[in-house]
Amino acid sequence: MQTAIDTEKIESAKITLDGKEPEKIKEKFNAVPYLYALPALIVMAMVVLYPFIYNVIISFSNMNLEHFQDWSFKGVRNYVNVVTDPKFFWFLFKTVLWTVTNVFFHVTIGVFLAILLNKNIKAKNFFRVILILPWAVPQYITALNWRGLFNSEYGAVNQVLALLGIERVQWLSTEWGAFMACLITNIWLGFPFMMIVALGGLQSIPDALYEAAEIDGASWYDKLRHITIPLLKPVMIPAITLGTIWTFNNFNVVWLVSNGGEPSDQTHILVSWVYKVGLNYFRIGYASAFSLIIFAMLLVFSWNFIKKTKATQSIY
Amino acid sequence: MSAKNPRDVTNVQKVAIYAVLTLFSLFALFPIVEVLKISLRPGNNLFSSNFELIPQNVTFQNYVDIFAKHPFLKWIFNSILVSLVVTLISVGLASTAGYAFSRYKFVGRDPAMILLIATQMFPVTMLLLPLFIMLIKLGIYDSYSGLVVAYSATALPFCVWQMKGFYDTIPRSLEEAARIDGCTEIQTFWKIIFPLAQPALVITALFSFMSAWSEYLVAAVLIQDPALFTLPMGLKAFQSDLEVAWGLYSAGAIVVSIPVVILFVSLSRYLVSGLTLGSVKE
Numbered sequence: 001m002q003t004a005i006d007t008e009k010i011e012s013a014k015i016t017l018d019g020k021e022p023e024k025i026k027e028k029f030n031a032v033p034y035l036y037a038l039p040a041l042i043v044m045a046m047v048v049l050y051p052f053i054y055n056v057i058i059s060f061s062n063m064n065l066e067h068f069q070d071w072s073f074k075g076v077r078n079y080v081n082v083v084t085d086p087k088f089f090w091f092l093f094k095t096v097l098w099t100v101t102n103v104f105f106h107v108t109i110g111v112f113l114a115i116l117l118n119k120n121i122k123a124k125n126f127f128r129v130i131l132i133l134p135w136a137v138p139q140y141i142t143a144l145n146w147r148g149l150f151n152s153e154y155g156a157v158n159q160v161l162a163l164l165g166i167e168r169v170q171w172l173s174t175e176w177g178a179f180m181a182c183l184i185t186n187i188w189l190g191f192p193f194m195m196i197v198a199l200g201g202l203q204s205i206p207d208a209l210y211e212a213a214e215i216d217g218a219s220w221y222d223k224l225r226h227i228t229i230p231l232l233k234p235v236m237i238p239a240i241t242l243g244t245i246w247t248f249n250n251f252n253v254v255w256l257v258s259n260g261g262e263p264s265d266q267t268h269i270l271v272s273w274v275y276k277v278g279l280n281y282f283r284i285g286y287a288s289a290f291s292l293i294i295f296a297m298l299l300v301f302s303w304n305f306i307k308k309t310k311a312t313q314s315i316y
Numbered sequence: 317m318s319a320k321n322p323r324d325v326t327n328v329q330k331v332a333i334y335a336v337l338t339l340f341s342l343f344a345l346f347p348i349v350e351v352l353k354i355s356l357r358p359g360n361n362l363f364s365s366n367f368e369l370i371p372q373n374v375t376f377q378n379y380v381d382i383f384a385k386h387p388f389l390k391w392i393f394n395s396i397l398v399s400l401v402v403t404l405i406s407v408g409l410a411s412t413a414g415y416a417f418s419r420y421k422f423v424g425r426d427p428a429m430i431l432l433i434a435t436q437m438f439p440v441t442m443l444l445l446p447l448f449i450m451l452i453k454l455g456i457y458d459s460y461s462g463l464v465v466a467y468s469a470t471a472l473p474f475c476v477w478q479m480k481g482f483y484d485t486i487p488r489s490l491e492e493a494a495r496i497d498g499c500t501e502i503q504t505f506w507k508i509i510f511p512l513a514q515p516a517l518v519i520t521a522l523f524s525f526m527s528a529w530s531e532y533l534v535a536a537v538l539i540q541d542p543a544l545f546t547l548p549m550g551l552k553a554f555q556s557d558l559e560v561a562w563g564l565y566s567a568g569a570i571v572v573s574i575p576v577v578i579l580f581v582s583l584s585r586y587l588v589s590g591l592t593l594g595s596v597k598e
Contacts, residue, residue, distance in 0.1 A: 030422075032502065037416035043472060051446035054446040137577060148354070188343070207322050
């Protein structure tokens with residue numbers, strides 16, 4: 001088998017040397033790419049594609065703890081149940097709020113710090129390392145740490161607030177207190193990614209542009225508005241798309257800071273709620289329909305976002 | 317006005333920049349320093365309700381206890397085992413698959429590429445829920461094989477994507493030159509391209525290892541037996557028992573984070589370039 005491929009290659013190499021059309025080689029069946037890709041494709045079919053299809057199938061079923069073996073198809077009942085539950089819209093609202101707030105702070109803090117780190121100052125490598133730390137610490141540890149810090153009595157957050165003369169906040173025992181605690185935690189761990197991406201983008205902007213702007217008498221705002229932001233855009237847009245998807249789906253923080261949705265299943269985003277419904281309450285059919293709805297929303301979002309930004313990019 | 321370097325700053329600006337950077341650095345360090353302080357407190361002094369900059373009666377007892385009185389070493393071993401197997405599988409398969417995706421057109425390429433991108437948008441439950449049922453039916457629920465299967469579902473697409481991105485940056489002229497010099501198609505890959513891919517392979521492997529090393533939510537569903545606990549599960553068990561184990565948790569968290577943080581800080585720029593490469597290069 002191996003030699004067969006090799007002689008074939010020698011043949012085709014000869015054809016190229018003879019100066020005949022190279023197109024002919026492509027038309028021949030080439031086993032090499034299959035040799036390289038097939039092992040990965042088979043494993044992906046087993047651990048990604050098959051579970052995905054299975055998820056689609058059981059989303060039309062009544063599988064739950066009582067009907068684990070003897071489940072049957074119930075049509076689109078699960079989908080209807082998901083989108084008619086007022087909880088769905090409440091958690092959707094929270095998820096959007098969660099995603100927009102996080103990404104907004106990640107990008108503004110990240111770009112702002114990157115601009116500062118891009119100046120000629122001595123300690124910039126020192127600060128770069130310190131500021132990247134929140135990203136480097138494993139996420140579950142970050143979340144568990146902050147949960148401890150938000151403890152209303154012994155936690156350091158309230159102690160620092162007390163030093164500043166601010167009253168204790170009941171972070172983890174109220175609906176919006178817990179939501180704020182999750183937000184602060186996630187903003188803390190997310191800005192370094194945007195900072196590093198923006199720093200890379202800034203370093204690729206030629207100095208000559210700023211020098212020319214300087215000679216033309218441009219203010220710092222003009223330079224930011226007309227040089228930095230437009231040239232940073234192509235680097236930031238894929239990062240923002242990724243960041244949005246990650247944040248939308250990232251419930252490490254929500255789950256661990258609120259200890260699984262406390263108080264009383266109020267602190268959830270869509271994904272943490274599905275996790276709870278599917279894997280703690282075992283409403284499996286319902287949860288798999290829910291997963292597909294979340295996936296569809298992200299797909300539509302990314303599709304539009306990429307299409308839109310491609311359109312604006314071609315104008316430049 | 318002569319051409320001055322646009323990155324130069326005046327002294328006043330310098331002071332302002334340092335002030336802002338210091339402020340954000342304090343924000344970045346705050347939770348880390350707090351946990352470090354708690355880890356150094358003696359057991360009877362865990363709950364001070366006043367903020368103190370330097371803890372009193374510093375002791376390393378918590379660090380000794382996690383190893384001496386708790387199965388911390390066992391958890392480390394479990395985590396290394398699972399993460400290593402996942403990494404070997406995913407990086408091994410991705411090292412050649414990434415090349416095929418980068419250079420060839422073949423049946424199944426485009427659907428597979430779509431699947432690779434789509435996995436990025438899957439909520440965790442999308443694969444976890446069916447895998448959970450599958451593993452129960454296959455009888456490998458509550459075992460490392462189950463955990464390895466579930467981790468590979470996220471690690472493999474990531475590794476293939478990273479390796480494809482890397483192979484994309486190697487100019488095709490290199491292969492053309494090798495072919496003209498008489499290499500076969502297979503030799504060209506193994507003798508010329510694959511050696512060039514070693515650094516990318518190592519970096520991809522490290523990221524894949526670190527993500528399995530730091531994973532909690534999937535493990536919490538698939539593992540029940542405390543003897544099989546991975547590090548994150550062990551630490552979470554400390555943390556839920558906040559009354560007695562807050563100091564132990566903190567010591568454990570510091571020990572676990574140090575190697576990851578060092579690796580990550582030194583490798584972060586590679587991850588970013590891998591993720592954004594395709595877009596930056598048009």
